[in-house]
Amino acid sequence: MTVPIIERDVLQATLDHALDSGGDFAEVFVEDRRSSSGRFDDGRVEELVSGRDRGAGLRVVRGDTTGFAHTADLSRTGLLHAAEAAAGAARGGGGGTRTVALGAPSAHPIDGDVVLPENVEKRRKVELLARADAAARATGSAVTSVTASYADARRRILVANSDGLLADDDRVRTRLSVHCVATGDTGMQTAHEAPGRTMGFELFDDFTPEDVARRAAQRALTLLEAVPAPSGRLPVVLKRGAGGVLFHEACGHGLEADHIFKDASVFKGQMGRPVASPLVTLVDDGGYAHEWGTLAIDDEGHPARRNVLIEDGVLTDYMWDVVRARNEGRAPSGNGRRESYRHLPMPRMTNTFVLEGATEPDDIIGSVDFGIYCVQLGGGQVDPATGDFVFGVTEAYLIEKGEITRPIRAAQLIGNGPDVLRMVDAVGNDFETWTGMCGKQGQSVPVSSGQPTVLVREMTVGGTAA
Amino acid sequence: MSRGDLLEIARGVARAARDGEQIEAYVVRTRDTDVEVFGGEVESLTTASVEGVGIRVIAGGRQGLAWAGSLAADVIDETLKEARDNAGFGEPDEWYGLASLADVNGAAPPALDLWREELVSVSTEEKVRIALDLERATKAADTRIRNVESASYGDAFAEAALANSLGVEAHSRRTTCSASAVALADDGSSTQSGYGFVAGRTLSDLDLDSIPRDAATRACRLLGAKPVPGRRIPVILDPLVTRSVLGVLSSAFNGESMLKGRSLFAGRAGQVIGAPFLQLIDDPTDERALGASQFDGDGVPTRRNALIVDGVMQGFLHNVYTGRRSGAGTTASATRGISSTPGVGVRALRLEPGTKSPEEILRSAGEALFVQSVSGLHSGTNPISGDFSVGAEGLMVRDGAFAEPVREITVASTLQRMLLDITEVGSDLTFLPGAVAGLTLLVGEMTMSGA
Structure with a gap:
């Protein structure tokens, strides 16, 4: 990989120039991203796609105002132009020039045991897809359509700022997705499975295309037998891994400092108070090995950390980026992330987990007289200002007299984040994670979520059963 | 630059x-x-x-x-x-x-x-x-x-x-x-x-x-909103909600989905799929639409494509590839960015507006639910099976006027059922950012779940 080496003196000159006419903080963020992907559909490889994107984002903060400009031109001239544009955008504060002294660089090279996708023959990526397709179709004759896609991306970033910070990171992410359609008397049903990790081609040692494909196919076949979901307020058991995304959406977003700062979070003013059942401990851990949201440094150059957000039900911290942390006079928490050099960073989650409890998962299911058992959730949405959320359920079963019985068709779970946190009545001693993309203000970043088997006393289930 | x-x-x-x-x-x-x-x-x-x-x-x-x-x-x-x-x-x-x-x-x-x-x-x-x-x-x-x-x-x-x-x-x-x-x-x-x-x-x-x-x-108007007991009820969709629903529905007219066995409407061309007064059109040549465009993603000049006429399904949208493979020819409906080969999609989808204003629809609806916004649209709707279940907030409608606000409810039906159950199309056609225009819609019956 040819990396755009930006000389230290060019970075320094760019930062100096950005602060020429005053300003409290300046930052250069350089990114070089290469990606490749392939798609198998309709029984054949459709095409391979490769992408290359690189450039720099320049930020100047003056008072409460951030000026931002970006450029694909990484020459000295290109960077100085962008610095001027960002400074112009932040114009309005006091004058005076500053000279920036960059500190010792902190480098985070890629691990030696990562199998770089760029060194893997394209033919091998294509083979994975054919294997997934064959395995899905072999799962059952009712599987009528299979789409498999492969994607890898290597993202190298470099951050320098007027506090003297200089850091870089080099990450590889790899993901396989399989979507299946099964057709039966009840119509068509769809299902998917899409594991991804911050690692290279060695991902497929842990997740063989056959296993991934069979899980997706089996899920679609199961849905053909599904009965309409019940409606109303019911106990909900979230299987390990399945419900982390719910805690991500329903609680995590409200704990991002920008929402707090704008008085647009139900968790504002709750620090040190009980906000959840004492069984709940919620952490955001950007350093957790190889997870989809794992980083060495965030997109503002600060090391990823394990941050405890809720401890035994008590709110202990929010998630911070540089701008909001400066306002509060505290250190950032390694949660400043951005989709690309074209975007401004903001507080974002990385890998957000509910920690394990003490109860056997079978005992949790056994305690429910009538409710639903969620094995996979689809996407969700939350209004952080109110905490109201909605989630699609993509694989779930009825629990009747403590036993998992029939599969149920598509349904929605709706509720309120703080309410659900308080209604967590049991937390299992198991744990699993889930891979996803998190969208916020038009920016999409990779995240994971995770949780043990959890019982929520009641949530509104919106099904279609009469 | x-x-x-x-x-x-x-x-x-x-x-x-x-x-x-x-x-x-x-x-x-x-x-x-x-x-x-x-x-x-x-x-x-x-x-x-x-x-x-x-x-x-x-x-x-x-x-x-x-x-x-x-x-x-x-x-x-x-x-x-x-x-x-x-x-x-x-x-x-x-x-x-x-x-x-x-x-x-x-x-x-x-x-x-x-x-x-x-x-x-x-x-x-x-x-x-x-x-x-x-x-x-x-x-x-x-x-x-x-x-x-x-x-x-x-x-x-x-x-x-x-x-x-x-x-x-x-x-x-x-x-x-x-x-x-x-x-x-x-x-x-x-x-x-x-x-x-x-x-x-x-x-x-x-x-x-x-x-x-x-x-x-x-x-x-949503302050004090509460869940309400579930029941089957007429539902009035705000233009922004109609836009979202039509956006999901549009993939059922996608020629690529049809060829790959993933369209709700495969084999339905020429059949009744909607209320008899329903007209659905994708017209990128209409300058009022923000998605208007002279060319599609293959470089072919755009045209007006009728998808539903008087409730009858007309056909599918195609790009050059799906047009050739299906024999139907391109409808100049290729959509793309730089990072993908052309797909198929709408640019300026809209329902032909009816004659009643939103206020008139409110007065004609009897007891109904007005849906101001929906959430979980992409997780709760499935353009392949037609399943439709979304979180909603809005207001109850009684005696032709807004009554109490409601939240934490879901409304559910199927896309197939909803098209047939439309009883009024508003006159308030609103061109919005993106590829779909909105208007007020009255759906005769949906399942509302709540408290």
Whole structure:
């Protein structure tokens, strides 16, 4: 990989120039991203796609105002132009020039045991897809359509700022997705499975295309037998891994400092108070090995950390980026992330987990007289200002007299984040994670979520059963 | 950051085609400004220029693509090399091929003027002032507005060119601008958020006064909302909700989905799929639509496509590939960015408006649920099975007027059922950002789940 080496003196000159006419903080963020992907559909490889994107984002903060400009031109001239544009955008504060002294660089090279996708023959990526397709179709004759896609991306970033910070990171992410359609008397049903990790081609040692494909196919076949979901307020058991995304959406977003700062979070003013059942401990851990949201440094150059957000039900911290942390006079928490050099960073989650409890998962299911058992959730949405959320359920079963019985068709779970946190009545001693993309203000970043088997006393289930 | 004429760049790439090889280059350049304000101050001001190229190569019946976020000559050369290499790994398909002059068939692109020169001369100060005024007016719109979570102004100048080695060329440019605000209303015991936004091709298209009004109304009228008991009930959809539902439905008319066995309406052409007065049209030649466009993603001039006429399904939308494979021919419905080969999609989808105003529909509905916004649309609806179940908030309607607000409910049906159950189409056709226009819709019966 040819990396755009930006000389230290060019970075320094760019930062100096950005602060020429005053300003409290300046930052250069350089990114070089290469990606490749392939798609198998309709029984054949459709095409391979490769992408290359690189450039720099320049930020100047003056008072409460951030000026931002970006450029694909990484020459000295290109960077100085962008610095001027960002400074112009932040114009309005006091004058005076500053000279920036960059500190010792902190480098985070890629691990030696990562199998770089760029060194893997394209033919091998294509083979994975054919294997997934064959395995899905072999799962059952009712599987009528299979789409498999492969994607890898290597993202190298470099951050320098007027506090003297200089850091870089080099990450590889790899993901396989399989979507299946099964057709039966009840119509068509769809299902998917899409594991991804911050690692290279060695991902497929842990997740063989056959296993991934069979899980997706089996899920679609199961849905053909599904009965309409019940409606109303019911106990909900979230299987390990399945419900982390719910805690991500329903609680995590409200704990991002920008929402707090704008008085647009139900968790504002709750620090040190009980906000959840004492069984709940919620952490955001950007350093957790190889997870989809794992980083060495965030997109503002600060090391990823394990941050405890809720401890035994008590709110202990929010998630911070540089701008909001400066306002509060505290250190950032390694949660400043951005989709690309074209975007401004903001507080974002990385890998957000509910920690394990003490109860056997079978005992949790056994305690429910009538409710639903969620094995996979689809996407969700939350209004952080109110905490109201909605989630699609993509694989779930009825629990009747403590036993998992029939599969149920598509349904929605709706509720309120703080309410659900308080209604967590049991937390299992198991744990699993889930891979996803998190969208916020038009920016999409990779995240994971995770949780043990959890019982929520009641949530509104919106099904279609009469 | 001008690097010359985009069409010239695209032609230069297409000219590199060797014997037995087809090459297409799609080149874009966009200039954006985005202002966000908070608490009476500019929170962020972003100025940016983005450019990029997507190169598609077809050789030996195989297809490959590569893209780059740069138009530097060395990057374009490397991208072409990658695209050629990638083409070696796809599997052959006899229907692959770029648009030819036969696909264009002598059609002239619709005469659309999507560029407003006056937007270019609007100063940054003016853009900042619009956003600050918007925040102030939203805060002042109602005493219950506790806070304005965000107020923003943005505009974009976009240009795109396509050239292929079969002689098809396209070039277009457009201006767009938009403004929005999110209000937080508080009655002491609960908080609700509501937004207002407008979009157009230039400043004079923007009814800025409507934003604070809409944001405040939408937030305040939901204060005190509660779940209500579930039942089957007539449902009135706000134009923004109708837009979202039509957006999901549009994939059922996608020729690619149909060919791959993933359309709800496969084999239904010529059959009744909707209420007898229902007319659904995708018309990118309609200049009022913000998705209007002279060319599609294959470089073929766009046209008006009727999808439902008097409740009867007309057919599917196609790009060059799906048009050839199905035998139906392209409907100029290729959609794409630089980083993908063309897919199929709508650009300017709308229902033909009816005669009743939203107020008249409210009066005609009896006891009904008015849905102001939905959530979980993408997780709760399935354009393949037709299952439809979304989270909703809105107001109960009684005696022709809004009654108590409701939240934490879901509304459910199937897309098939909803099309047949539509009893009124509003007269309030509203062109919105994106590819779908909205209007008020009355669906005779849906399942509401709640407390």
